[in-house]
Amino acid sequence: MSEAAAEDRGREIWIEKYRPQALDEIVGHEGITERLKQYINQQDLPHLLFAGPAGTGKTTSSIAVAKEIYGDDWRENFLELNASDQRGIDVVRDRIKSFARASFGGYDHRVIFLDEADALTSEAQSALRRTMEQFSDNTRFILSCNYSSQIIDPIQSRCAVFRFSPLGEAAIEEQIEAIAEAEGIEITDDGMDALVYAAAGDMRKAINGLQAAAVVGGVVDEEAVYTITSTARPEEIETMVSAALDGDFTAARAQLDTLLTDVGIAGGDIIDQMHRSVWEFDLGEREAVRLMERVGEADYRITAGANEQIQLEALLASLSLDSE
Numbered sequence: 001m002s003e004a005a006a007e008d009r010g011r012e013i014w015i016e017k018y019r020p021q022a023l024d025e026i027v028g029h030e031g032i033t034e035r036l037k038q039y040i041n042q043q044d045l046p047h048l049l050f051a052g053p054a055g056t057g058k059t060t061s062s063i064a065v066a067k068e069i070y071g072d073d074w075r076e077n078f079l080e081l082n083a084s085d086q087r088g089i090d091v092v093r094d095r096i097k098s099f100a101r102a103s104f105g106g107y108d109h110r111v112i113f114l115d116e117a118d119a120l121t122s123e124a125q126s127a128l129r130r131t132m133e134q135f136s137d138n139t140r141f142i143l144s145c146n147y148s149s150q151i152i153d154p155i156q157s158r159c160a161v162f163r164f165s166p167l168g169e170a171a172i173e174e175q176i177e178a179i180a181e182a183e184g185i186e187i188t189d190d191g192m193d194a195l196v197y198a199a200a201g202d203m204r205k206a207i208n209g210l211q212a213a214a215v216v217g218g219v220v221d222e223e224a225v226y227t228i229t230s231t232a233r234p235e236e237i238e239t240m241v242s243a244a245l246d247g248d249f250t251a252a253r254a255q256l257d258t259l260l261t262d263v264g265i266a267g268g269d270i271i272d273q274m275h276r277s278v279w280e281f282d283l284g285e286r287e288a289v290r291l292m293e294r295v296g297e298a299d300y301r302i303t304a305g306a307n308e309q310i311q312l313e314a315l316l317a318s319l320s321l322d323s324e
């Protein structure tokens, strides 16, 4: 790759460049896109609630819905708001009020996409529910959240709920292959496996990982992906866990240190990787169950604000003690 080409490649953001424009281009959620198309064809869009982890296509699907309904007029009839906006629900409500008054181009409804709806308190959600009712004649809401359980029942019951699960291996591979081909990037099989593993179902992560590895230049292989995404290789996690389970706390701790300090992986990510890999390690069922239980405890404490390194060391220590 020439220097100029490398520079160009660094400037464009591929998650935007390759964001699917139509529902048919969204990969891995065929059931969802089919249902959405039916609503659009019947000109009967209800309020929608999109629930699921980051980078799985919630925002992309909302924009695609707007494009399919309004065509070239979509920007005028689609308002994207973020519920975690520091200025609070009042600002969100004011913007909704002024936007909801009339559509552009004589459509029945305008669409309001409210990202991170689960960041709203229950009181703010009650206010939102009233706003949704007040403007239901001329607006449709698409609410996006990570956990639908954080959305109050009166809102859930007014929406058609869609669950965006983490994207599977085939879906991520399909999109990564298409982007690599369009960009003329060579990606090895182990590079692809590493990207899928590092992404953990998050397409944004996979595409960003590919772009970051490609900017460095050369073939995108396993080494490039693990380094650029600061992800531990599954075997590095396994070495650490196996040492602890064998009672060798010193070796386990040294491996943990390498991952935290030399590779630069966040403690929370190590816990996630341990969780995802438990059943792939060569462990007996009893050991796997023990490990799962300890991972759960450490995860809970870290989420509650405990020191990551201490929790990880305590986890390894408890596995080592169990082996005695």
Ligand SMILES: Nc1ncnc2c1ncn2[C@@H]1O[C@H](COP(=O)(O)OP(=O)(O)OP(=O)(O)O)[C@@H](O)[C@H]1O
Binding pocket: 014, 015, 016, 018, 019, 020, 025, 026, 027, 028, 029, 052, 053, 054, 055, 056, 057, 058, 059, 060, 061, 115, 144, 167, 175, 203, 204, 207
């Ligand atoms: N199912 C998918 N098919 C193809 N590309 C996808 C898909 N999901 C995500 N992407 C890619 O990842 C990027 C981010 O996705 P998107 O903004 O839709 O995620 P999201 O689910 O709304 O995440 P968040 O909860 O963080 O807002 C998109 O711009 C697109 O390039």
